[in-house]
């Protein structure tokens with residue numbers, strides 16, 4: 126990339142505004158080309174560890190460098206070491222597309238650069254966040270009242286939700302006295318299925334509940350939490366003098382996108398006074414399509430819910446929504462106001478001080494990009510894209526089940542398919558696992574697609590995830606022929 130930007134053109138303290146205008150146009154052009162041409166790059170970076178570090182100077186420049194030199198390094202060093210999440214060939218993990226309106230929202234948020242710690246420090250960001258999350262609440266069909274905040278990730282949102290759940294056990298006075306060295310404290314326990322995300326477990330580590338404080342509940346044949354086993358576990362724990370305090374149900378598990386039976390789990394939580402947190406980080410967005418709204422059935426009874434617009438709502442990472450029906454408990458868990466942050470506003474939900482609802486003081490204006498995504502597409506188009514992703518998954522699942530040497534390893538209720546090659550007569554589990562691992566490596570090395578894997582009941586599964594905004598039918602056909610080609614090559 127060449128150009129005539131003079132990085133030396135400077136305004137006192139910053140780039141000259143006209144030089145910035147010129148540079149911003151260059152970067153906008155560059156990103157437009159990147160998004161248009163993203164399919165020409167290998168989806169999974171072929172970089173070897175150290176390649177970026179080795180190509181960059183070990184010390185910072187002492188004097189100004191031109192933008193051209195920086196952009197050249199981006200093209201020559203960073204792009205080859207980039208795994209292209211923006212590519213429609215990206216079918217690993219869960220998709221995370223930064224759509225154009227989302228990218229524009231990020232740009233504006235960086236330009237404003239407000240810190241939304243207090244209403245006073247960012248009235249627009251604070252209130253826009255409330256309005257946008259109320260729109261999103263309506264889009265996924267959840268009833269009022271629901272207070273929402275945007276965090277960086279679902280891992281943070283779930284951590285905060287479980288901190289609130291712990292705080293709800295107010296007689297234990299953990300906020301004031303902590304948990305260490307307290308013989309008066311019962312062992313505490315929360316529950317999630319065998320398929321729940323590792324962030325649920327990590328939250329227990331951070332909160333001092335410990336990994337032992339999470340009891341994993343078995344799943345049924347469709348990878349959904351077994352509520353009978355949950356009830357049994359709660360009863361056993363209570364009988365043993367352990368204090369249950371929360372259940373995490375998942376709407377769209379990481380491996381197979383299974384949806385736990387939230388109504389039955391909610392009933393148990395209500396009966397035992399447990400906080401119900403619903404991890405809908407991936408699956409929640411599906412509820413925007415009316416026919417998929419069932420994924421959040423029962424979530425209206427939850428104390429807290431997490432949905433990540435940065436997964437399946439075309440909003441650039443990071444953007445994780447945490448809603449709660451009990452904002453006063455979340456606030457009681459986290460609010461601490463040093464003198465320098467005291468203000469006259471911030472005492473009610475019309476003008477909340479968002480620093481009160483999590484560990485971070487400083488907060489970015491994350492709502493802007495989500496608001497722009499929703500306004501640009503409108504709810505109908507968002508629902509349509511999500512619907513199409515699910516149709517792509519159904520098409521692939523149907524194809525797999527008709528091929529004699531492939532099989533499905535799980536139902537595909539949303540946009541992800543778990544499958545494996547299983548040639549007739551080849552039944553040794555180790556050999557099958559090795560074969561499927563080779564297929565994944567083969568597909569990923571070819572560069573057109575990037576798929577990931579999981580283990581289901583010990584079997585290595587190839588995991589194909591749709592959800593990229595730019596995917597089309599041709600990508601579904603493409604991954605089918607990549608699977609066919611790979612098994613023919615390595616089988």
Ligand SMILES: Cc1ncc(COP(=O)(O)O)c(C=O)c1O
Pocket residue numbers: 219277278279280281322324375377378379404406407433445
């Ligand atoms: C179901 C589920 N919950 C939570 C997470 C964690 O998400 P984040 O990266 O936003 O912390 C994931 C990640 O894929 C997930 O699949």
